[in-house]
Amino acid sequence: MKFANLHERLFYEALRIRRAEERIIEIYPTDRIQSPVHLSIGQEAIAVGVCEPLRIEDPLFGSYRSHAFFLAKGGSMRDMFAELYGKATGGCGGKAGSMHLTAPEVGFMGSSAVVASTIPNAVGAALAAKRRGTGQVVVTVFGDGATEEGVYHESLNFASLHRLPVLFVCENNGLAVHSKLSDRQSYDLCQHAATYGLPTQRCREGWNFLLVRDEMARAAEEVRSGSGPRFLEYQTYRYQEHVGIGCDHDVGYRSRAALEEWQANDPLLHDSALVDAFDLAIREEIDDAVRFAEESPWPGPEHLLADVA
Amino acid sequence: MGVAYKIDSDHAASRTYREALFRCMRGALANHPEAFLLGQGVDDHKGTFGSTIGLAEEFGADRVMDSPLAEESMTGIGIGAALNGLYPIQTHIRADFALLAMNQIVNMAAKYKYMFGGRFEVPMLIRMVIGRSWGQGAQHSQSLQSLFAHVPGLTVIMPATPDAILETYPWIIANHRGPVVSLEHRLLYDIAFRSDDVAAGNDPLTSRLLREGSDVTIVATSIMVLEAKRAAEHLAETAGIEAEVIDLHCVSHPNRAMILDSVTKTGRLIVADTSWKAYGVAAEISRLVCEHDPSVLRAPIATLGMAPAPCPTAKTLEDLYYPTLRSLADTAARVVTGRDDHGVALPEEASMADVYKRFKGPF
Numbered sequence: 001m002k003f004a005n006l007h008e009r010l011f012y013e014a015l016r017i018r019r020a021e022e023r024i025i026e027i028y029p030t031d032r033i034q035s036p037v038h039l040s041i042g043q044e045a046i047a048v049g050v051c052e053p054l055r056i057e058d059p060l061f062g063s064y065r066s067h068a069f070f071l072a073k074g075g076s077m078r079d080m081f082a083e084l085y086g087k088a089t090g091g092c093g094g095k096a097g098s099m100h101l102t103a104p105e106v107g108f109m110g111s112s113a114v115v116a117s118t119i120p121n122a123v124g125a126a127l128a129a130k131r132r133g134t135g136q137v138v139v140t141v142f143g144d145g146a147t148e149e150g151v152y153h154e155s156l157n158f159a160s161l162h163r164l165p166v167l168f169v170c171e172n173n174g175l176a177v178h179s180k181l182s183d184r185q186s187y188d189l190c191q192h193a194a195t196y197g198l199p200t201q202r203c204r205e206g207w208n209f210l211l212v213r214d215e216m217a218r219a220a221e222e223v224r225s226g227s228g229p230r231f232l233e234y235q236t237y238r239y240q241e242h243v244g245i246g247c248d249h250d251v252g253y254r255s256r257a258a259l260e261e262w263q264a265n266d267p268l269l270h271d272s273a274l275v276d277a278f279d280l281a282i283r284e285e286i287d288d289a290v291r292f293a294e295e296s297p298w299p300g301p302e303h304l305l306a307d308v309a
Numbered sequence: 310m311g312v313a314y315k316i317d318s319d320h321a322a323s324r325t326y327r328e329a330l331f332r333c334m335r336g337a338l339a340n341h342p343e344a345f346l347l348g349q350g351v352d353d354h355k356g357t358f359g360s361t362i363g364l365a366e367e368f369g370a371d372r373v374m375d376s377p378l379a380e381e382s383m384t385g386i387g388i389g390a391a392l393n394g395l396y397p398i399q400t401h402i403r404a405d406f407a408l409l410a411m412n413q414i415v416n417m418a419a420k421y422k423y424m425f426g427g428r429f430e431v432p433m434l435i436r437m438v439i440g441r442s443w444g445q446g447a448q449h450s451q452s453l454q455s456l457f458a459h460v461p462g463l464t465v466i467m468p469a470t471p472d473a474i475l476e477t478y479p480w481i482i483a484n485h486r487g488p489v490v491s492l493e494h495r496l497l498y499d500i501a502f503r504s505d506d507v508a509a510g511n512d513p514l515t516s517r518l519l520r521e522g523s524d525v526t527i528v529a530t531s532i533m534v535l536e537a538k539r540a541a542e543h544l545a546e547t548a549g550i551e552a553e554v555i556d557l558h559c560v561s562h563p564n565r566a567m568i569l570d571s572v573t574k575t576g577r578l579i580v581a582d583t584s585w586k587a588y589g590v591a592a593e594i595s596r597l598v599c600e601h602d603p604s605v606l607r608a609p610i611a612t613l614g615m616a617p618a619p620c621p622t623a624k625t626l627e628d629l630y631y632p633t634l635r636s637l638a639d640t641a642a643r644v645v646t647g648r649d650d651h652g653v654a655l656p657e658e659a660s661m662a663d664v665y666k667r668f669k670g671p672f
């Protein structure tokens with residue numbers, strides 16, 4: 001696929017992620033994907049904007065909500081669908097499912113289903129990068145809720161203390177499951193991180209993949225030059241329910257108006273010319289991946305006790 | 310004894326595990342002004358898988374508190390509240406998340422009484438849900454009873470039925486002055502059980518004899534209690550093998566006499582646990598018998614549990630990972646006949662998750 005400019009390329013990447021997750025929604029009722037899925041629909045611009053300035057060898061650590069980052073970092077569509085199906089050809093041979101997607105070959109490190117648990121792992125990878133002089137920038141991506149965990153605070157401290165090449169990227173969708181940020185946090189995300197001595201940056205336009213990308217590019221360059229860790233907050237909005245494929249704007253904890261407000265800015269919903277230009281190629285890639293997943297074999301008994309210790 | 314419950318959703322007097330939990334949560338708030346719920350999402354519309362729905366509206370946000378994502382401090386805060394006159398009921402929608410609170414549970418809650426010479430009590434209930442099936446995977450499926458039961462100072466229960474909940478939770482909240490860890494099984498939540506009215510006055514913190522039999526003793530935990538009952542019925546019908554079924558229930562304080570008397574009678578022991586076998590319930594119950602008198606055994610002990618690996622997500626692997634009704638019936642037939650080619654017809658079912666199909670993902 002040839003792109004006229006960066007905007008088109010990022011648009012394509014974001015649309016590719018959205019269509020992949022929409023395909024998951026289509027397949028899910030057939031029970032062929034038996035895995036808890038945490039969809040990023042609405043949040044794709046962050047994944048594509050954050051990953052664009054990164055090199056393949058820059059490690060990025062994610063959470064259970066990782067389809068978007070897996071694909072944006074360069075993970076293979078086939079690996080992902082086969083893994084969601086629990087097939088032997090999945091990226092982790094059917095041992096990971098949706099919540100633990102991994103593609104170390106493109107620097108997409110493990111996703112963990114325990115909130116905040118990969119944040120210190122990213123800091124450790126940054127320690128290694130610095131000690132070994134690899135020139136890598138390490139990225140840890142987490143939600144607003146993850147910042148409530150003690151390990152996040154302890155990781156910020158260590159990263160700043162040792163001026164490690166790590167970028168803390170917070171996808172702030174204002175929710176942890178159904179709980180509003182204001183019911184959970186007494187602090188401001190950026191102000192709080194700044195108390196550890198990290199330069200911080202807040203982006204309110206999490207739908208704007210060019211802006212996300214530019215801010216990330218600047219921060220990554222600074223980190224790569226050895227000036228220590230940075231904290232980036234991207235405000236965003238999750239369209240689907242926390243886990244699963246449904247919409248839940250009618251159950252009381254959030255309003256349809258907020259969804260519509262966000263959707264009004266969502267480029268994927270408004271630039272129909274680009275959507276039309278890209279949809280066919282994207283559909284072909286996804287069709288191929290789904291076919292691959294369906295035709296692949298299940299893992300067998302010989303896999304049960306492999307790779308334990 | 311011999312509580313007459315059955316998996317039976319049509320029976321008039323049946324109730325689900327979830328309903329029993331809800332009744333106990335509501336009862337705790339209604340009857341004990343010092344009780345309060347503290348956990349992630351206890352006040353939301355899903356209400357901890359239905360066990361706390363509507364309670365925030367009924368009792369107020371002070372009594373039903375949503376918590377930040379902060380397992381260790383929330384547990385420590387619960388302990389502090391317990392030290393100063395409140396009764397916290399805390400929830401972890403997966404037992405795996407309680408691992409973040411291990412310091413407060415193991416180093417603090419379990420120690421306060423003894424370490425300070427009996428001068429403190431930490432009455433609290435920590436509910437943890439064990440996940441299973443629909444690709445829960447390595448971090449949403451761990452069954453951590455032996456980790457907790459290993460530690461003196463903790464009381465650990467694994468209610469296997471609504472009756473077990475109704476007999477135990479209200480009693481603990483009213484009478485027990487120490488920390489209790491309760492492991493609830495997610496697959497049980499939706500199952501309706503026929504139930505007689507709950508007997509009051511038993512000591513709820515011990516084991517429960519559910520079925521009498523002369524040929525083999527099956528000591529089981531949590532959802533494996535149901536499998537043991539189903540296996541026992543199958544074996545009785547198809548092969549005339551009579552299994553005695555003991556629901557271990559209070560993992561930290563099993564009824565030694567009940568287990569030893571039973572094994573002395575049957576001469577055979579199977580332990581069917583929801584977790585790994587090494588250093589766990591299977592090992593512990595075997596220890597009780599072996600330290601007492603191994604000569605009562607007429608056959609080697611057999612144990613069932615998860616495969617010694619983290620939990621895989623693929624359904625084909627998950628079905629191999631967990632013990633099944635079939636593997637339990639097969640094990641019992643082998644132990645009783647002393648032969649691998651025992652000729653006892655085995656139930657066809659391979660995947661327990663299919664049977665408990667009311668549980669359909671994602672959570």
Ligand SMILES: Cc1ncc(C[n+]2csc(CCOP(=O)(O)OP(=O)(O)O)c2C)c(N)n1
Nearest residue numbers: 065113114115143144145146175176177406
């Ligand atoms: C340690 C831990 N506690 C609780 C949970 C249950 N849980 C899963 S996702 C989630 C909310 C996380 O919110 P946030 O970090 O904002 O990420 P988001 O889901 O919004 O992307 C919670 C509480 C968990 N997985 N791990």
Ligand SMILES: [Mg+2]
Nearest residue numbers: 143144173175
């Ligand atoms: Mg969030």
